[in-house]
Amino acid sequence: LPAGRLAADAYEAALAPLYAFVHELSQRRPPPRAPAGPGASLRLWKRLNSGNGGLNLTRLLLGGLVIPGAVAGVNRAGLGPFTADLSPATLRRAALDAMGAVVERLGIEADHVVFGHTHRAGPLPADEPADGWEREGGGRLWNSGSWVVEPELIGTAGAASGHWPGACVVLEEDGPPQLERLLDTTAGFALTA
Known part of the structure; x- marks a missing residue:
């Protein structure tokens, strides 16, 4: 988005290609057997923040490698700044x-x-x-x-x-x-x- 004040139309115009892309993907892909639902991100957050005190391999890989790597890629693509701190x-x-x-x-x-x-x-x-x-x-x-x-x-x-x-x-x-x-x-x- 350009700097300065914007109208709602500017946000909609900026997101229109993303919406069109997601719509196109949803039209080409067969429906999943069981919907992932909105709980997928919450399940990921729960795994990362389980707070059980022990070292968990899944949490270690997700929090130490996968998510920081994905965030770095998104930031390099110019879509950030984002942080891996969840x-x-x-x-x-x-x-x-x-x-x-x-x-x-x-x-x-x-x-x-x-x-x-x-x-x-x-x-x-x-x-x-x-x-x-x-x-x-x-x-x-x-x-x-x-x-x-x-x-x-x-x-x-x-x-x-x-x-x-x-x-x-x-x-x-x-x-x-x-x-x-x-x-x-x-x-x-x-x-x-």
């Missing part, structure tokens, strides 16, 4: 930086920008402004999170996790948006099955 903090920061870039490139001048898609609600009370919720040029990002139970992302934190489902962003006539966690005390831990 930690939750890095993923959150990358998502907030990307949303901040969209806000800047589209010329959105607002004190508050509410968005979704990243599955991590925020900002939470424990989040620091330096975590990326407060933008350098001013303004604050708000994410409504997810309504999908994702045990791998929630981990042992339960309802304290930013990935706990059931958050929403409330907009009143006056004042800043407010993040509310609707399922923290009601259905709660019954969701972790």
